[in-house]
Amino acid sequence: MARKKEKFIRSVPVLGHEMPVEYNVSQANLKADPDEVVSAMYDDSKRKILMSKAPFSAGADSDLLHEVLHAVLDISGFRQKMDSKEEEQLVVLLENALSILIDFKANLYT
Numbered sequence: 001m002a003r004k005k006e007k008f009i010r011s012v013p014v015l016g017h018e019m020p021v022e023y024n025v026s027q028a029n030l031k032a033d034p035d036e037v038v039s040a041m042y043d044d045s046k047r048k049i050l051m052s053k054a055p056f057s058a059g060a061d062s063d064l065l066h067e068v069l070h071a072v073l074d075i076s077g078f079r080q081k082m083d084s085k086e087e088e089q090l091v092v093l094l095e096n097a098l099s100i101l102i103d104f105k106a107n108l109y110t
């Protein structure tokens with residue numbers, strides 16, 4: 001089946017900040033520990049989202065949603081009120097809740 005001409009997401013507006021999204025980022029540039037495999041990260045110093053995957057590849061949409069949520073918590077100031085474990089739990093919770101709506105919307109419009 002031919003893919004529709006789709007534009008992939010190059011940046012995401014997060015609370016007034018246009019957040020660039022980079023794809024196909026190497027593990028070295030994801031600042032991963034040598035033993036750790038990281039699929040994506042939110043770089044809070046550069047306010048950028050770095051993705052190891054290519055646009056439209058399997059799981060890229062959920063990785064992007066996950067990192068956008070980290071960015072929302074950072075820019076809103078909520079991230080600074082919790083430790084990194086609590087932050088990760090909240091991000092995963094919101095990711096799961098919101099992905100249901102995103103799937104629903106995608107089914108409505110495609």
Ligand SMILES: [Zn+2]
Nearest residue numbers: 066070088091
């Ligand atoms: Zn995370």
